[in-house]
Amino acid sequence: MNSEIKLPRTKPPITECDQVLGHFMRSWNQVEINYFLLFSKLLDTNQPAASAxxxxxxxxxxxxxxxxxxxxxLNELDKAGLDALVEKTKKASTIRNRVVHGYWQLKIRITRHDNGTETGRSATWVRFYHPTDPDDLDRMFGEKDRSLLSRHQFTIKDIEANSKNIYNLSREIKKFNDNIVLTLPPNPQPLDFS
Known part of the structure; x- marks a missing residue:
């Protein structure tokens, strides 16, 4: 078996990978800005205090x-809307953390020939988030658990799709914030320890 495998040119170029990651980060920034404005409105205090x-x-x-x-x-309808937004933001935050804290690695597909030589068919950059549980790593690459792998490995197309989803989430948060009306807080009731 040949010790060197000839690789084709990587796709896309690493500079394009970095541009896609930068766009993803900019989209997430919009989520954080709109989430802060919603947080500030619910807290009903001045922005410097809310920011702190x-x-x-x-x-x-x-x-x-x-x-x-x-x-x-919030009234019941707006509370349900807030709960749904919080859940969406939790899921988006998990994806964000995995993309941002991942690293670029080459996903190489190899063809093994009858004469013992190997040729790289494709070399594609993917963003990979290393799981903390070693059993997960074994399931991804030993047992070939595709579902688990897809939650830790992101192609350029995956990151672009997530950027779009995250941008849409930021718009949804902004629209929700623009439309809610705060109700007066309930009067505090003394605690009954009897």
Whole structure:
């Protein structure tokens, strides 16, 4: 068997990969801006105070606070809409983390010839997020669990589609924020410890 495998030219060029990643990041930035504006509105305080809180906590805490504020300040219909947006944002945030914290690697398809030589059929850049669980890695590459692999490996087309989905999510958050009306918070009731 030949120790060197001839590879074709990589597709797309790595510079295009970086441009697609940059576009993805810009789309996510729009989600964060609109999510902050919604958070600020629900918190019903000045923006510097809302900004200090928003940027001091992680996405899980933001989601929990928004859900709690929504149950206090929104009517039932808007609360249901907020809950749906929070769920969409959680899923998008998971994808965002995997794309951003992943790394580019070549996905190489190899043809093995009868004479023992090997030729690279294709060499495509993919963004790969390494799972923390070694069993997941074994399932992806040992057992060929395609579903699990697809949640950790992103082609250029995947990243472009996710950019579009994330941009649409940012518009949905903005529209929701523009249309909600806060209700007065309920009067605090004393706790009954009897």
């Amino acid at each position: 809180i928003f940027h001091a906590i992680d996405m899980r805490a933001r989601n929990a606070i928004m859900a709690a504020l929504g149950s206090q300040r």
